[in-house]
Amino acid sequence: MSTTTSTSLVAQEQISEIISAIPTDLFIDGEWASAASGARFDVVNPATEKVIASVADGSAEDARRAIETCARVQPEWARTPPRERSEILRRAYDLIMSRQDLLATIMTTEMGKPFAEAKGEVAYAAEFFRWFSEEAVRISGDLTTTGDGKNRILVSREPVGPCVLITPWNFPLAMGTRKIGPAVAAGCTMVFKPAALTPLTSLALVEILIEAGLPRGVLNVVTTTSAGDVVSEWMSSGIARKVSFTGSTAVGSRLLKQAAQHVMRSSMELGGNAPFIVFDDADLDRAVEGAMAAKMRNMGEACTAANRLFVQRTVAPEFTRRLSERLSALTVGDGIDSGTDVGPLVEAKALHKVEELVADAVSKGAMVESGGVRLDHPGYFYPPTVLSNVSNDAALMSEEIFGPVAPVIPFDTEAEVVTRANNTPWGLVGYVFTQDLDRAFRVSEELEVGMVGVNSGIVSNPAAPFGGVKASGLGREGGRIGIEEFLEYKYLAIPKV
Numbered sequence: 399m400s401t402t403t404s405t406s407l408v409a410q411e412q413i414s415e416i417i418s419a420i421p422t423d424l425f426i427d428g429e430w431a432s433a434a435s436g437a438r439f440d441v442v443n444p445a446t447e448k449v450i451a452s453v454a455d456g457s458a459e460d461a462r463r464a465i466e467t468c469a470r471v472q473p474e475w476a477r478t479p480p481r482e483r484s485e486i487l488r489r490a491y492d493l494i495m496s497r498q499d500l501l502a503t504i505m506t507t508e509m510g511k512p513f514a515e516a517k518g519e520v521a522y523a524a525e526f527f528r529w530f531s532e533e534a535v536r537i538s539g540d541l542t543t544t545g546d547g548k549n550r551i552l553v554s555r556e557p558v559g560p561c562v563l564i565t566p567w568n569f570p571l572a573m574g575t576r577k578i579g580p581a582v583a584a585g586c587t588m589v590f591k592p593a594a595l596t597p598l599t600s601l602a603l604v605e606i607l608i609e610a611g612l613p614r615g616v617l618n619v620v621t622t623t624s625a626g627d628v629v630s631e632w633m634s635s636g637i638a639r640k641v642s643f644t645g646s647t648a649v650g651s652r653l654l655k656q657a658a659q660h661v662m663r664s665s666m667e668l669g670g671n672a673p674f675i676v677f678d679d680a681d682l683d684r685a686v687e688g689a690m691a692a693k694m695r696n697m698g699e700a701c702t703a704a705n706r707l708f709v710q711r712t713v714a715p716e717f718t719r720r721l722s723e724r725l726s727a728l729t730v731g732d733g734i735d736s737g738t739d740v741g742p743l744v745e746a747k748a749l750h751k752v753e754e755l756v757a758d759a760v761s762k763g764a765m766v767e768s769g770g771v772r773l774d775h776p777g778y779f780y781p782p783t784v785l786s787n788v789s790n791d792a793a794l795m796s797e798e799i800f801g802p803v804a805p806v807i808p809f810d811t812e813a814e815v816v817t818r819a820n821n822t823p824w825g826l827v828g829y830v831f832t833q834d835l836d837r838a839f840r841v842s843e844e845l846e847v848g849m850v851g852v853n854s855g856i857v858s859n860p861a862a863p864f865g866g867v868k869a870s871g872l873g874r875e876g877g878r879i880g881i882e883e884f885l886e887y888k889y890l891a892i893p894k895v
């Protein structure tokens with residue numbers, strides 16, 4: 399820890415006030431209520447390991463009430479004028495932006511990311527509401543004629559129906575708005591289960607949506623430590639028509655099996671194992687800058703995190719030196735403190751996993767260029783770490799690291815690096831750094847991924863279709879096609895008589 403002289407950006411009493419003002423019950427049919435069992439669970443600040451709140455622990459019984467509400471409200475909600483739905487989202491966007499510091503404080507306190515990054519996520523998250531407020535009034539259809547000229551083909555778009563939304567802990571606000579935004583725009587009702595580690599940000603978002611005028615029963619939220627029971631109740635209900643999930647491939651694949659029972663539409667934003675490729679003709683300053691963004695965003699706890707940094711052999715030592723220098727200069731500490739660049743990992747399990755992955759790589763020949771030893775301090779802190787000489791059989795080559803560890807792997811030829819980059823079941827994102835335009839296009843096209851950052855370490859944007867191929871998922875969130883995931887086509891055959 400190098401934060402001895404730092405001060406808190408938000409006073410402790412103010413943090414307590416903000417946290418204690420968040421409703422901590424379930425939100426079903428427009429009302430806050432305890433779980434039927436009365437159970438609650440604790441939310442912990444990963445920087446201090448202290449409990450900051452206790453939240454209602456919903457069960458299958460609560461889940462049933464929530465999904466039945468969706469069934470009841472869906473027909474009327476689907477008839478709401480698009481402009482009305484649009485304006486709810488637009489008001490929610492304004493409200494989020496006017497509470498940027500407050501939401502960032504909640505997020506930093508419950509999941510650890512530095513305050514400045516949390517503010518960045520608040521703005522990114524709000525943009526999904528603004529984007530989909532604009533999409534809500536642009537849901538169009540089609541009118542054509544059959545080839546023989548005898549029939550009209552009238553194609554309209556309808557909301558898919560009640561949706562199951564499930565989000566992870568790493569981007570507690572943005573993962574929610576990326577699903578709720580298009581669902582509201584399309585006219586779908588929702589049951590929403592945020593991650594148990596970070597429910598507070600989502601509950602604060604619910605309050606904003608109520609204030610923005612979202613009608614009763616459209617959004618129903620069940621916080622729980624029994625994710626399997628709650629979500630199974632929804633998936634087997636026969637009421638839900640769609641599931642939109644962001645999280646691990648293991649859980650996503652389980653949900654796809656459940657979705658098969660009632661043939662539900664499914665969107666899956668799952669794990670990644672991003673290759674970050676630096677060719678010898680790249681602008682090394684840009685490549686290092688890109689690596690900082692792609693690796694260190696959210697302490698490396700991102701599905702888009704650069705997991706394997708392939709660097710052409712001639713420039714690998716210099717790239718490794720510059721990256722180690724930059725990472726060693728970062729300040730690790732409580733995200734709410736001034737000057738903190740790197741916050742804690744989300745929980746003890748995450749910290750132990752990163753420690754194990756580094757120990758495994760070292761036992762197989764990797765060299766620690768910087769970092770590599772957990773910090774002796776309360777909180778789940780792990781220092782930014784650069785590893786060189788990482789062997790192909792190190793576990794972190796085939797698993798998501800989800801921590802601030804950058805393994806640098808030298809390569810010789812373009813063909814070799816493309817083969818190695820694609821040698822993974824995942825295919826979310828890849829990064830390519832080169833000044834050769836032909837090569838940039840060629841390699842981008844050859845990578846088996848849904849997104850490519852070309853001389854850029856950041857790809858996420860509400861205006862772009864976010865998503866992956868292979869085990870990284872199905873469907874896209876954001877962009878022009880984001881709303882399609884929540885719409886069905888209906889075709890009317892009308893003879894010309």
Ligand code: NAP
Pocket residue numbers: 564565566567568569573591592593594595622623624625626629630644645646647649650652653666667668669670700701702798826865866870871
């Ligand atoms: P996770 O364990 O799969 O959890 C994600 C969500 O699923 C949480 O709300 C979790 O609830 C819930 N869940 C757990 N078990 C479930 C079950 N049996 N049935 C239904 N829901 C269940 O993933 P995570 O550890 O929170 O998040 C990290 C993963 O998400 C990484 O693999 C990362 O790459 C991926 N991710 C992907 C994207 C993307 O857009 N592609 C974005 C962010 C993260 P609990 O919280 O109660 O466990």
